[in-house]
Amino acid sequence: MSAPTLVTLIGADYSVYSRICRLALHLKGLPHEFEMLDVFAEDGPARARQAGHPFGKIPVLRHGDLTLFETLAITRYIDETFDGPALQPTDPAGRARMNQIISIVDTSAYPVLVWGLHVPKSESREPDPGMLDKGRAVLDVLEALTQGPWLCGTMPTLADAYLAACMDYILESAAGNHVANHCPRIQDWWSRAKALPDVD
Ligand SMILES: N[C@@H](CCC(=O)N[C@@H](CS)C(=O)NCC(=O)O)C(=O)O
Incomplete structure (x- = not known):
């Protein structure tokens, strides 16, 4: 063979x-x-x-x-x-919740929190007006959607890969303290997700 x-x-x-x-x-x-x-x-x-x-x-x-x-x-x-643990829920509602988080990372967390807030900070520039409020609003939505212990419940899914991959940039951004002060579910999830390899 x-x-x-x-x-x-x-x-x-x-x-x-x-x-x-x-x-x-x-x-x-x-x-x-x-x-x-x-x-x-x-x-x-x-x-x-x-x-x-x-x-x-x-x-x-x-x-x-x-x-x-x-x-x-x-x-x-x-x-x-490939064989291995399933990374997408099989029930339609669970899969839809996963896709919702993926879509939010793609269309909001990445452009707003990474490019709109993290990149300007790393280049010692001010973010565009209103960007911090937008970033906080994205985090509030993700906080409300987080189920625990992983984003979509008991097992990690592709949603966890999406958010974990940008989480260190989010925490380093001007919106980082919003996670510390207002997002206990994301914090609890991150205590687990940051132990995955390749997250930073
Ligand atoms: N929609 C693409 C986005 C890929 C993407 O934006 N990659 C970034 C690096 S994380 C890149 O190549 N940026 C260079 C550029 O936009 O010129 C995907 O889902 O793979």
């Missing part, structure tokens, strides 16, 4: 979306190779295009003849192709 084809993830350790994929690979218990591609280097976007990402971004996943981009497609492929 031939050895199973190893999955290769192309990305960067600082990249939220690469971390999401690595967390999914870890939670699935799937051995894989990791190829570093610094997308912010001068030749980064060109290399990412060459690696198979038409928008010149990361991550990219390779498995045999298959090349995939877009983190949701990659993480669902990982979950649905």
Whole structure:
């Protein structure tokens, strides 16, 4: 019998979306190779295009003849192709709650908390007016949705990978103390999730 084809993830350790994929690979218990591609280097976007990402971004996943981009497609492929713990609830309501959190991270937490608050702080710039209020509102919604002990209940899902991958950036941002002061469920979840590998 031939050895199973190893999955290769192309990305960067600082990249939220690469971390999401690595967390999914870890939670699935799937051995894989990791190829570093610094997308912010001068030749980064060109290399990412060459690696198979038409928008010149990361991550990219390779498995045999298959090349995939877009983190949701990659993480669902990982979950649905390989043996290991299921990373998506099977009941429609549970799966919808997971997808809700994923969508919130994609469309709100990443642009508002990471790019709108963390990046300006790391560059000693003021965030755009209103960004901190927006960030706090996103955190309040995530707090209300957190079930515990994991975001969607008893087992980690893709939602946990999505939020865990950007949590250290959120905590370092100007909205970090909102988590400490107003988000006890997220804090309790983070005490567990931060022990996962590749979260920072
Ligand atoms: N929708 C994409 C987003 C990927 C993405 O934004 N990746 C970032 C790194 S975390 C990137 O490549 N940024 C470089 C750029 O936008 O030029 C996904 O889900 O994979």
